[in-house]
Amino acid sequence: MQISSRFTVALHIFACVEYFKDKCKVTSDFLASSINTNPVFIRRILGQLSKAGLLKVMRGTGGIEITRPLKDITFLDVYKAVEPIEDGALFHFHENPNPACPVGRNIHSLLDGKLLSIQNAMEDRMKEYTLDDIREGLGEIIGGKDS
Amino acid sequence: MQISSRFTVALHIFACVEYFKDKCKVTSDFLASSINTNPVFIRRILGQLSKAGLLKVMRGTGGIEITRPLKDITFLDVYKAVEPIEDGALFHFHENPNPACPVGRNIHSLLDGKLLSIQNAMEDRMKEYTLDDIREGLGEIIGGKDS
DNA sequence: TCATTCTGAAACAACAAATATTGTAATGTC
DNA sequence: GACATTACAATATTTGTTGTTTCAGAATGA
Numbered sequence: 001m002q003i004s005s006r007f008t009v010a011l012h013i014f015a016c017v018e019y020f021k022d023k024c025k026v027t028s029d030f031l032a033s034s035i036n037t038n039p040v041f042i043r044r045i046l047g048q049l050s051k052a053g054l055l056k057v058m059r060g061t062g063g064i065e066i067t068r069p070l071k072d073i074t075f076l077d078v079y080k081a082v083e084p085i086e087d088g089a090l091f092h093f094h095e096n097p098n099p100a101c102p103v104g105r106n107i108h109s110l111l112d113g114k115l116l117s118i119q120n121a122m123e124d125r126m127k128e129y130t131l132d133d134i135r136e137g138l139g140e141i142i143g144g145k146d147s
Numbered sequence: 148m149q150i151s152s153r154f155t156v157a158l159h160i161f162a163c164v165e166y167f168k169d170k171c172k173v174t175s176d177f178l179a180s181s182i183n184t185n186p187v188f189i190r191r192i193l194g195q196l197s198k199a200g201l202l203k204v205m206r207g208t209g210g211i212e213i214t215r216p217l218k219d220i221t222f223l224d225v226y227k228a229v230e231p232i233e234d235g236a237l238f239h240f241h242e243n244p245n246p247a248c249p250v251g252r253n254i255h256s257l258l259d260g261k262l263l264s265i266q267n268a269m270e271d272r273m274k275e276y277t278l279d280d281i282r283e284g285l286g287e288i289i290g291g292k293d294s
Numbered sequence: 295t296c297a298t299t300c301t302g303a304a305a306c307a308a309c310a311a312a313t314a315t316t317g318t319a320a321t322g323t324c
Numbered sequence: 325g326a327c328a329t330t331a332c333a334a335t336a337t338t339t340g341t342t343g344t345t346t347c348a349g350a351a352t353g354a
Contacts, residue, residue, distance in 0.1 A: 001151045001230065001232070002148075002232055002237060002238065002239040003237055003238050003239060004148050004340080004341065004342095005239045005240060005341085005342085006341085008238055008239065008240050008241065008254075008262075009241050011254075011258060012241075012251075012254050015257070016250045019249065019250050020250075027300065027301090028301075029300085033248070034244065034245045034248040034250055034251045035241055035244055035251065036242070036244055036245050036251070037241055038342080038343055038344070040303095040342090040343075040344075040345090041341090041342060041343070043302070044302095044303095046301085046302095047301095047303090057300095057302095058300085058301085058350095058351080059300070059302080059349080059350050059351065060299070060349085060352065061299080061300070061301095061350085061351050062299070062351090063300095075261070083148065085148070085149055089149065090150055091149065091154060091155055092150060092155065093152060094156050094182055094183065094313095095183070097159065097181065097182055098180055098181045098182070098183050101163075101180070101181040102166065103159065103162050103163045103166050103167075103181055103285065104159075104181045104182065104183070106285065106288045106289060107155075107158075109288060110162070110281060110285055110288060114222070114280070117272060118222070118269055118272045118273055118276075119269075121268045121269055121271070121272035122268055124268070125264060125265045125269075126265055129261050129265075133261070134257060134258075138253065138257060141253045141256060142249055148340075148341085151311085151312065151313095152313090153312085174329070174330085175329080175330075176329085184313080185313080185314055186330095187314075187315075187332095188312090188313060188314070190330070190331075190332095191313095193330090194330095194331080204329095206320085206321050206322060206331080207320090207321045207322030207328070207329055207330070208321095208323055208328080208329075209322095209328070209329050209330080241342095
């Protein structure tokens with residue numbers, strides 16, 4: 001199963017906000033057109049991001065403001081904001097293994113540590129990338145020729 | 148979004164097959180009862196695992212045989228067998244970003260490398276655990292007192 | 295004050311994936 | 325051939341994602 005597109009869409013949003021901040025007003029309609037989806041979907045994600053304190057959305061007038069320096073927002077911050085998994089576990093267990101079975105009643109204590117370590121490996125790598133890397137990468141790709 | 152329970156169920160299956168191999172015949176019904184789900188679900192996963200060459204299911208007579216030494220089957224092998232993600236990408240992009248937007252047409256080349264690196268961090272950690280670790284852990288937990 | 299523009303939120307539909315349930319056919323052993 | 329078991333197909337239920345519509349509220353500027 002893939003991780004939902006909300007994560008990559010959120011990164012796309014940040015990229016747009018940063019890139020267009022001096023060029024034009026960035027609204028949910030504008031973003032929806034760049035991402036090629038509908039404005040409500042964008043607003044839902046914007047809601048999650050602002051609830052997490054990563055940006056602020058101006059009501060009425062429109063426009064989006066990133067609340068922290070780009071290098072202080074990691075991919076993990078964004079991921080956690082838009083993928084609210086219950087109790088934070090990446091891996092889903094089948095509920096209620098049979099307690100009468102020696103394997104069934106011990107499977108959790110057997111696997112939990114290992115699964116957590118796998119999840120941590122992913123999240124630690126997510127911490128290594130920040131929105132500033134996106135800004136920088138975008139500058140390199142687009143350079144002068146593609147604006 | 149969580150990764151489907153097929154992965155943890157598959158690990159549970161291997162744990163049972165190993166633990167009960169000398170004690171009783173392990174059938175899909177037996178497994179379903181330990182995991183507390185239905186036999187068909189188990190069979191589908193068994194089908195994926197045997198298609199991947201990790202085990203062999205005896206038809207008619209019943210019983211399951213692991214085809215390789217436990218230490219030669221990693222968590223990643225199991226994961227890949229039961230989570231067949233199209234083109235192997237963990238992260239889902241929204242399709243067709245707007246090519247008329249400088250961000251939209253570059254978002255993929257901007258993010259792909261970073262996302263792949265995150266995915267690789269997870270998969271590399273998965274390679275570090277093998278089914279032998281499960282057998283060992285189960286032996287420690289259950290020890291002599293819990294059989 | 296009023297019109298405009300925009301966001302926030304709710305309701306609903308379409309769709310896909312995960313899981314459960316059931317029935318039937320095929321297979322291997324005895 | 326009888327039996328136990330798996331394989332396969334069809335279907336239902338639930339849940340999550342995404343799209344669509346609608347309406348109320350907030351900021352701004354004329």
